[in-house]
Amino acid sequence: MSVQTTARTTSLEHAARDRRRHNPITWVQRGGLTTLIFLLPLLLIFGVFSWTPIVEAVVMSFQKTNLVTAPVFVGWDNFVAVFEDPVFWIAVRNTGYFAGLALLFGYPIPLVAAVLMSEVRRMKGLYSVLAYLPVVIPPVVSVLLWKIFYDASPTGVFNTILGWFGIPPQPWIQDAATAMPSLVLEATWAGAGGTIIIYLAALTSVAPDLYDAAEVDGASIWGKIWHVTLPQLRGILFITLILQIIATAQVFLQPFLFTGGGPVDSTMTILLLIYQYAFTQSLGGAYGQATALSLMLAVFLAILSVVYFRLTARWSDN
Amino acid sequence: MKSPGRIAALTVAALLGVGILSGCSSNSGGGDGKVNLVVAPVLPGATADALKALHERVQQFEKKYPNIKVKAIEYQWTGTTFAAELAGGTLPDVFNVPFTDSKTLANNGQLADITKYFDQTSTAKKWNKNVLDVATGNDGKIYGIPWGPYAMALSYNRDIFTKAGLDPDKPPTTLDEIEQDAKTISQKVPGVAGYMQMTKDNTGGWELATLTQSLGGRLEKVGSDGKVTVTANNAQTKQALNWLKKLRWTDDSMGSNFLFDWSGINQAFASGQIAMYMSGSDVIGSLMQANGFDPKKYGVTTFPLSSDPNAGILSGGNVDVVDVKDSPAQIAAAVKWIDFYRTQPTVDKTAAIDNAKTLAKGDQAVNAPTLPVFDRATWERNQEWIKPYDNIPVENLKPFNDNIFNQKISPEPPAHTQDLYGALDSVVQAVLTDQHADVDTLLKGVNTKVQALIDADSK
Structure with a gap:
């Protein structure tokens, strides 16, 4: 009996509390309105500048439009056109190649640099500044600068340097075989600084006791890196890896x-193809194909991220 | 702690800010009864002299039409930014597009119909239908005013010719001679490409089309039923590519950089890295305006044609057009400006002399070689009027001016021209960067790709 009464009283209390919670006056008194007002500019700006364009892009991927005349719905035609374009498959392959090369060079280099820099006792700040400097240079400026360095004549900057060591001049970006690695080299140089700083920050959080313990156990410097540093950085390493994959895919x-995608489409990437669909083909006649390909890329990256986090979550638990 | 009232006020202020930002691209008429007009007749990076000359022309115009207020900006029309600028409302009111694109844009509904105001200009009836055709839509209406038609030509640096022991007054007159001179230059003047042409952003295809047509070939054939067939793998295009291959791989006379767009190659030529290149005959205007190039060093000659009866020189030009979103008052003012700035100096003596004086004072090209926009007699009369102000040595232009009227003019391929050019870029790049490029397969690929686009139009 008493148990039942208590149970009923509790459920009544719950109902009353719910009513109070959903009462507009209590909602305002508890600061709900203030929250909403604070949220409103954010919702509005995101709505106008992010969400609306995203929704519009999805709609546009099923349309044929040149932004002036009335758009026409064309079903899946834009997606079919993208799949039937031979350049699409070249772009997919090139983007994969870029991502692969960038991972091969761009992923380990910042880690090695950060570990070495954290071991240095003197002038740590100077090394950090030097490593971060390329990130400070506006990306367009650094690319244009490297374009001069990549001058394929024997008097070009890099070719002159190679000449000192008796290496013949290289074509760099003027040859289909060397163009993509040249692009990756610049991208690695430009992007490494940011990742190094993240690793350096993460390295400071590794408890020094662990190194002391490893030293007592007779671990070498490589032993310390392998058994202490890398496992401690695992979380950060997983995050930077997926961030890099997403960045290189774009x-x-x-x-x-x-x-400009050349020579002979050897550096044509998915994003450059989207740009070409939207802005260079038929004077803006292929917005539908551009948005269709954008959508495909977004869905692919979303699926990749989910799979990746599922996998790494299991590894992290272990 | 902030009161809800203050928060609400801040929110309203933020909302107003967004509203103001989104409304700032409007450029309709002013409140004082004047019509505001944004015109874009100079390229970005124009020299101070060029801007001064333009400013003076604007003042002359405003004096003539006191109720029109003109703002002149630096602008270069590109297919890549056009549609977005049009949709975003940030286009100038008057801008120029190449012959290649004017008809497509007109038929897409992306340009203002100026027929009514065009008909009121003094030269409306004088136009050659063939020239005006580039600005006429399929509906028969007028969408722009053509100006400065040019033929493709061979520009060369006279100083480099002299350095290489060649006579700058005797430029090459056949493809073989271009090849020989390019070889000589590359051997005798290290670091200079003897001959180069454009390869990037559709210009590679444009110049390959010029070579093809100069040899008598056509990249597209129009059937009696109007159906267009892409014929990129024709004998003349292959011959043209073989010629480039010889210059690049046998003679090594094309330097070491092979990715050039229009402004890139102009810059390389102006800085003395290239001795000869294929260009529009009027390019000296841009070389002086954007690169500060000394016209004394400049030489130009006709691009050689083969003896094939179908051989012709590819021509081009500009069409001044008006933003489709403009009000009728703005369109009327825009046509007045185009007529004043572009057309009158070709037909009216006072206007021609005023224009030439202003250009000469600002160190801008007065006598850049162009083709007649109306007829040869009008063109020759105009040349006489401006003669006292010529600032490019006339003898430097002689090889071109003496021969151009002997060349048959040949228009650009008619269907999906830019797409065709874009697809051919890769073929030109392949020949210049890969000694073993399979030209036949590449050209067949171009046929398939562009034919699909053309066929899709008729569905």
Whole structure:
């Protein structure tokens, strides 16, 4: 009996509390309105500048439009056109190649640099500044600068340097075989600084006791890195890896400014192809194909991220 | 702690800010009864002299039409930014587009119909239908006013010719001679490309089309039923590519950089890295305006044609057009400006002399070689009027001016021209960067790609 009464009283209390919670006056008294007003500019700006364009892009991917005359719905035609374009498959392959090369060079280099820099006792600040400097240079400026360095004549900056060591001049961005690695080299140089700073910050959080313990156990410097540093950085390493994959899948600046996708489409990437669909083909007649490909890329990256986090979550738990 | 009232006020202020930002691109008429007009006749990076000359022309115009207020800006029309600028409302009211694109844009509904105001200009009836055709839509209405038609030509640096022991007054007259001179220059003047042409952003295809047509070939054939067939793998295009291949791989006379767009190659030529290049005959205007190039060093000659009866020189030009979103008053004012700035100096003596004087004072090209916009007699009369103000040595232009009227003019490929040019870019790049490029397969690929676009139009 008493148990039942208590149970009923509790449920009544709950109902009353719910009513109070959903009462507009209590909602205002508890600061709900203030929250909403604070939120409103954010919602509005995101709505106008982010969400509306996203929704419009999805709609546009099923339309044929030149932004002036009335758009016409064309079903899946834009997606079919993208798949039937031979350059699309070249762009997919090139983007994969860029991502692969960038991962090969761009992923380990900042880590090695950060570990070495954290071991240095003197002038740590100077090294950090030097490593971060390329990030401070506006990306367009650094690409245009590297374009001069990549001058393929024997008097070009890099070719002159190679000449000192008896290496013949290289074509750099003027040859289909060397263009993409040249782009990756610049991208790695430009992007490494940011990642180094993240690793350096993460390294400071590794408890010094662990190194002391490892030293007592007779670990070498490589032993310390392998058994202490890397496992401690695991979380950060997983995050920077997925961030890098997402960033490289969207590479645009380097192929756009260095080569315009050439020579012979050897540096044509997915984002550059989207740009070409939207802005260079038929004077803006292919917005539908551009948005269709953008949508495909976004969905692919979303799926990739989910799969990646599922996998790494399991590894992290272990 | 902030009161809800203050928060609300801040929110309203933020909302107003967004509203103001989104409304700032409007450029309709002013409140004082004047019509505001933004015109864009100079390229970005124009020299101070060029801007001064333009400013003076604007003042002359405003004096003539006191109720029109003109703002002149530096601007270069590009297909890549056009549609977005149009949609975003940030286009100038008057801008110029190449012959290649004017008809497409007119038929897309992306340009203002100026027929009514065009008909009121003094020269309306004087126009050659063939020239005006580039600015006429399929509906028969007028969408722009053509100016400065040019033929493709061979520009060369006279100083480099002299350095290489060649006579700058005797430029090459056949493809073989271009090849020989380019070889000589590359051997005798290290670090200079003897000959180069454009390869990037559709210009590679444009110049390959010029070479093809100069040899008598056509990249597109129009059937009697109007159906267009892409014929990129024709014998003359292959011959043209083989010629480039010889210069690049046998003679090594094309330097070491092979990715050039229009402004890139102009810059390389102006800085003395290239001795000869294929260009529009009027390019000296831009070389002086944007690169500060000394016209004394400049030489130009006709691009050689083969003996094939179909051989012709590719021509081009500009069309001044008006923003489709402009009000009728703005369109009327825009046509007045185009007529004043572009057309009158070709037909009216006072206007021609005023224009030439202003250009000469600002160190801008007065006598850049162009083709007649109306007829040869009008053109020759105009040349006489401006003769006292010529600032490019006339003898430097002689090889071109003496021969151009012997060349047959040949228009650009008619269908999906830019797409065709874009697809051919890769073929030119392949020949210049890969010694073993499979030209036949590449050209067949171009056929398939562009034919699909053309066929899709008729569905």
